[in-house]
Amino acid sequence: LGNPQILSQLLRCRTGTPTFPDVYNKIRNSGNAFYENFRFFVRIVTNVIIAFQYFILHSSFLAVS
Incomplete structure (x- = not known):
């Protein structure tokens, strides 16, 4: 128990x-x-959704052309 904070909390x-x-x-x-x-x-979920939409958009463009 070298940590004085832990000691004081125990006390x-x-x-x-x-x-x-x-x-x-x-x-x-x-x-x-x-x-x-x-x-x-x-924030992570939002970035994933944006990246997913971006990917879908570009793959649909590739499919059309």
């Missing part, structure tokens, strides 16, 4: 219930992480 868990700001920060941080992952996922 806090031993001494009693976590304070409201601790809980609030934990919830907010997990929410932010979820939001960032969601945005990243949406």
Whole structure:
């Protein structure tokens, strides 16, 4: 247990219930992480859809000509 933060958290868990700001920060941080992952996922899906449409468009042009 070289990490002092882990040690202090263990002590806090031993001494009693976590304070409201601790809980609030934990919830907010997990929410932010979820939001960032969601945005990243949406960006990937959007890029894939655009690339797919681009590919379909060009292959149909090739088929016509």
